[in-house]
Amino acid sequence: MRFHFKTTYDQDIRLFPDWWNFSLYAVLLLVLLVMPWLIDSFFLGEVTNVLIWAVAGLGLMLLTGQTGQVSLGHSAFMALGCYTTVNLMETGMPFLVAFLLAGAITGIIGGIIAIPALKLHGVYLSIATLALAILADDFIVILDHWTGGVNGYFAPDIWIFGVEVNRWVNPGAWYYLALGTALFVTLLYRNLLRSPLGRAFAAVRDSEISAQAMGVDVARTKTIAFGLSCAFAGLGGALMGLFAGAFNNETFNFLISIQLLMMIIIGGLGFIHGAFLGAIVIAFLPQLLSMSTDFMGSSSIPGLETGVFGMILIAFILFEPMGLYGRWLKVRTWLELFPFARRDMFKRQKSYLKTERLR
Amino acid sequence: MEFFQLLLSGLANGCVYGLVALGFVLIYKATEAVNFAQGDFMMLGAFVMVGLVNPQFWGLNFWVAVPIALIIMGTFGYLLDLLVLRFMFGQSQIAVIMLTIALGFVIRFFAGVIWGHEPLSLHSPLAFGDFRLGDVVISLADVSVIVVTVLMTLGLWQFFQRTKLGLAMQAASQNQMAAYYMGIPVKRVQGAVWALAGVVACVAGILYASKGTLDISSGFIGIKAFAAAVIGGFGSLPGALMGGIIVGVIEPFASRYLPAGYSQIAPYALLIIVLVFRPHGLFAQVRVKKV
Numbered sequence: 001m002r003f004h005f006k007t008t009y010d011q012d013i014r015l016f017p018d019w020w021n022f023s024l025y026a027v028l029l030l031v032l033l034v035m036p037w038l039i040d041s042f043f044l045g046e047v048t049n050v051l052i053w054a055v056a057g058l059g060l061m062l063l064t065g066q067t068g069q070v071s072l073g074h075s076a077f078m079a080l081g082c083y084t085t086v087n088l089m090e091t092g093m094p095f096l097v098a099f100l101l102a103g104a105i106t107g108i109i110g111g112i113i114a115i116p117a118l119k120l121h122g123v124y125l126s127i128a129t130l131a132l133a134i135l136a137d138d139f140i141v142i143l144d145h146w147t148g149g150v151n152g153y154f155a156p157d158i159w160i161f162g163v164e165v166n167r168w169v170n171p172g173a174w175y176y177l178a179l180g181t182a183l184f185v186t187l188l189y190r191n192l193l194r195s196p197l198g199r200a201f202a203a204v205r206d207s208e209i210s211a212q213a214m215g216v217d218v219a220r221t222k223t224i225a226f227g228l229s230c231a232f233a234g235l236g237g238a239l240m241g242l243f244a245g246a247f248n249n250e251t252f253n254f255l256i257s258i259q260l261l262m263m264i265i266i267g268g269l270g271f272i273h274g275a276f277l278g279a280i281v282i283a284f285l286p287q288l289l290s291m292s293t294d295f296m297g298s299s300s301i302p303g304l305e306t307g308v309f310g311m312i313l314i315a316f317i318l319f320e321p322m323g324l325y326g327r328w329l330k331v332r333t334w335l336e337l338f339p340f341a342r343r344d345m346f347k348r349q350k351s352y353l354k355t356e357r358l359r
Numbered sequence: 360m361e362f363f364q365l366l367l368s369g370l371a372n373g374c375v376y377g378l379v380a381l382g383f384v385l386i387y388k389a390t391e392a393v394n395f396a397q398g399d400f401m402m403l404g405a406f407v408m409v410g411l412v413n414p415q416f417w418g419l420n421f422w423v424a425v426p427i428a429l430i431i432m433g434t435f436g437y438l439l440d441l442l443v444l445r446f447m448f449g450q451s452q453i454a455v456i457m458l459t460i461a462l463g464f465v466i467r468f469f470a471g472v473i474w475g476h477e478p479l480s481l482h483s484p485l486a487f488g489d490f491r492l493g494d495v496v497i498s499l500a501d502v503s504v505i506v507v508t509v510l511m512t513l514g515l516w517q518f519f520q521r522t523k524l525g526l527a528m529q530a531a532s533q534n535q536m537a538a539y540y541m542g543i544p545v546k547r548v549q550g551a552v553w554a555l556a557g558v559v560a561c562v563a564g565i566l567y568a569s570k571g572t573l574d575i576s577s578g579f580i581g582i583k584a585f586a587a588a589v590i591g592g593f594g595s596l597p598g599a600l601m602g603g604i605i606v607g608v609i610e611p612f613a614s615r616y617l618p619a620g621y622s623q624i625a626p627y628a629l630l631i632i633v634l635v636f637r638p639h640g641l642f643a644q645v646r647v648k649k650v
Contacts, residue, residue, distance in 0.1 A: 070453050070456065116634075116635040119635075120638050122452050123393045123452055123456065123593075124589065126453075126456060127585050127589055127630070127634075128630070128631060130582065130585070131627040131630045131631055134582065134627055135624060135628070138620065138623055138624050139624075141620055142620045142621065258460060261457065261460075262457070262460075262461065265457055301472065302471060302476055303468045303471045303472075303476075303575075304468065306464045306467070306468060307464060307465055307468025307469070307471075308468075309461075309464065310462065310463070310464030310465040310468065311461075311465055313457065313458075313461040313464075314443065314458060314461045314462065314465065317447070317454060317457055317458045317461070318443070318446050318447070318458075321450075321454065350449065351449040351450070352449050352534070352535040352539075
């Protein structure tokens, strides 16, 4: 176990607590950078997929993990980001500008939508956002002038500084695009958490009443959280649609947002690592299942994927509510304290629920 | 006449939504959790009934099968609470929401494995036979749906207001610890309400299957039932029925009079409007939260 002997106040807010931690992430970044030379193009595509899911997942994580608001409607904002990017690109805007601008536009619209949604608590917010996700599907069909309706869009060619980014011609470039976006979002997220705004998010999550008492403007904090979360989800959605090559109203089905929520729970709510771990699970689970059904010699079972996914999620909620990353933290603590770790160290406190009605 | 025809079909559909919404409200009233799998409960109840009645499965008589199906679904609800949800006792609402969404996925998967993915229709005596009143064709299924739903809502409402168990359920949701002090076995009461929700879902499923075909994605009408429950104010049983009827009646009129593509938006648009202007439904029970 390492002890941090603090000599300056800066140490509390450093990006990395010590050199060991920094070098771990540096090695990880190096491995990610040389990834295209290590694995073949199929698996590179899968890793790209993981990164794209992780970007969208970070968006929802900011809202659900940090601010404590559950949204079941992020597929709507992913669709918005995707269609905005494509429409801006059709006006002749370069890809990178269109991409970032689409993120900003999605964020602003998300923030505007959040203002009435903020009056809602817990269950009501999740239901309202679920309705939003279902409405998005219908709106994409209605606004077919911009969205191509049911026929959908074929993703236009992407050029970044004279380099063509095409999934089939050079998967490496796509990988770097996804990696760059994921790094950008992660860094933004990490820095946000160290800022007063990030602290306000956590305060709102833990108790709205005490946050209010501490002088946090709850409504404003929630609006900003919703807007930022939508902006990240929009970036993720744009990448997802462009990476798929063709997309229509079905691509951003409301089931996507449920999947996104399940992903961050499995990964670990409230941790940046959780979004990435969850994305790995969600991207590789279908491959694993198809491999295992092939191995068993049976034909594919329809709906197996979502069924298994549901069971994994139930197991996590019941036995490891902190997700994969939470489990890793427990293992690490056990190793660090060995042999002095106590059995009930992480035991959940017994709690009783009170109604939110009739008070 | 067309108006009455649309109204009737809307009422019948709305009653099915209302019944599913009733399931949400029951569980919400007694455990303060929201069961996102209620639509899938309904689907499962309908499939259990199909499995008992249809000739290619067991081929029992309809009226014999009804109580068996109700008992099966009641037991299912109770066991679900005993084996899964009781571990979540005292946890936040959100955790239970996630859990029930996942349960919905699992139920859909197993229903698909057991009964297949093709649409089935229930061999129900309610499904055949209609009579005319002037120009309006009234089908037996629609009438029975409306009658059963109204009776069930009234019965459950009185159950919550009058009986000891109903009051115990309300107490258990309002403050679990205080309910324990008053000698209410909170966990067992919650088990009872999950069983009750299973039974209500089964009734809804039987009526739904009598009105048309059934497949494993039928459970998605649960989303419309959400709209119903929210419009009715989530804590109120007659409100749930009212909300269901509002959603059900709006649908056929919207698809008749609005341009194509806009009609399916109507229930959700209504839901969002209600949430924006009356955040706690038309029959609100919530006041500002205090420390």
